[in-house]
Amino acid sequence: MTTRLEGLDLARALALCAMVLVNVHLAMGAPQGQPGWLAALFSALEGRSAATFVMLAGIGLGLGTRRMIWGEAAAHTARRGLFLLGLGLLNVLLFPADILHYYGVYFLLAALCLRLPSSLLVMLAMGLADLFVTLIFLFDYQAGWRWADLSYPEFWQPVGFARNLLFNGWYPVVPWFAFLLAGLWLSRQPLGERRTQWRMVLGGSLAALLAKGSSQTLSALFPAWASLFALAPLPPLPLYLLFAGGAACALIGLCLLLMGSAWRPPALALLLPMGRQSLTLYMAHILLGMGALEALGGLQGKAPWQGLLAALLYLLAAALFARQWERRFGRGPLEWLMRRLCDRRTASPLPHRRED
Known part of the structure; x- marks a missing residue:
């Protein structure tokens, strides 16, 4: 019997949080003149x-x-x-x-x-x-x-x-x-x-x-070729990959x-179910999170901090949902469906109900 590496669940949850922040920012547009710290945050997370x-x-x-x-x-x-x-x-x-x-x-x-x-x-x-x-x-x-x-x-x-x-x-x-x-x-x-x-x-x-360091040095030495040494995800050049x-x-x-x-840190325990339900929560932030913003007219013409606030509110709701769902059923809805369809030999007919 092997022990689950919960650190992977934590890393997946943190990556999910970052992707939600980036995607909501992208969907709401990236207006000029946004605060420097906010621009730096999204730049650090993007890609x-x-x-x-x-x-x-x-x-x-x-x-x-x-x-x-x-x-x-x-x-x-x-x-x-x-x-x-x-x-x-x-x-x-x-x-x-x-x-x-x-x-x-x-x-x-x-x-x-x-x-x-x-x-x-x-x-x-x-x-x-x-x-x-x-x-x-x-x-x-x-x-x-x-x-x-x-x-x-x-x-x-x-x-x-x-x-x-x-x-x-x-x-x-x-x-x-x-x-x-x-x-x-x-x-x-x-x-x-x-x-x-x-x-x-x-x-x-x-x-x-x-x-x-290589990006900065090579760009300074060969300014005409600086675009080949960029760290931006588009296009994904070798130094970006590294x-x-x-x-x-x-x-x-x-x-x-x-x-x-x-x-x-006790707060990390709240994130672990998110990492184990990342597929469900990724889809939900598009269908429910962005869908709600679009219905409310919140995807265009809003200040960057409003996008940040919307993403954080979604993540809080997602963390609470994931924790309650895991306690009751175990796997997330889409995680269960994928196992049901793709792992036919081991999948169960219904999500497991957890016993306290």
């Missing part, structure tokens, strides 16, 4: 929270399938990938910056990578970063985008869909799949050991600092340390 989510997905896949034979593990992962792909494509109709349909394709590709040697996982991740740079020079990264409103009119056309999915969408397979490969690699490490957790914190922090990946690794390691220590 980093999603990278953490994808890395955690890789860790979860590695841990969840390690006792399965390859064929069973690949089928299990592919079924979940198809579920997330379908759910994400439906979500795109409401929220164009959806990440779930990209997730679905990551999972389908991951089904082929579950048993690859660790060294090959690292080589593939680095190869994706290099491939993206090559594609930047071969193709027009701006193609398909309407930057004025961050829309992608060609998304539902075959060529536009493929281009968005693989190259220039919000979270394109090349190179974002590298984060999931990194998570698979991490899943093979002894994550329950404090030595490994400290290595993640220190190694991830050093990687992020190296990326930051920065976001390092920050994600450090955050996950820190969460593992916190939840494995004798002293745990």
Whole structure:
């Protein structure tokens, strides 16, 4: 019997909170003249929270399938990938910056990578970063985008869909799949050991600092090429991958340390159910949170602090809901549905009711 690594639940909850903040800010627009601290906050979160989510997905896949034979593990992962792909494509109709349909394709590709040697996982991740740079020079990264409103009119056309999915969408397979490969690699490490957790914190922090310093130095030395050394998530260039990946690794390691220590901040207990129901709460913040804002006319022309307040209120409600739902039923609604449809051998017919 294995012990659940609650630090992963905490990291997933924190990444969810950050994604909600970024998505609400994005949906409400980013008006000029917003307070400097608020602009800095959203800039720090943008792209980093999603990278953490994808890395955690890789860790979860590695841990969840390690006792399965390859064929069973690949089928299990592919079924979940198809579920997330379908759910994400439906979500795109409401929220164009959806990440779930990209997730679905990551999972389908991951089904082929579950048993690859660790060294090959690292080589593939680095190869994706290099491939993206090559594609930047071969193709027009701006193609398909309407930057004025961050829309992608060609998304539902075959060529536009493929281009968005693989190259220039919000979270394109090349190179974002590298984060999931990194998570698979991490899943093979002894994550329950404090030595490994400290290595993640220190190694991830050093990687992020190296990326930051390299970006500043190279941009100063080669100003004509400064755009290639940027840390922004669009486009996701190699230094961004190193920065976001390092920050994600450090955050996950820190969460593992916190939840494995004798002293745990009591407030963190409220976040753990959110991490275990992140799929449900991600969809809910779009369907319910943004849906309510749109119905109230709150998605345009509002001050940035109003968007921040709306996101924080949603997160508070989500934390309370997740805690009560977990006490009564266990798994979140969408988490249960995914297991019901994709893990047919082990899924139960109804959500479990917890006994106090």
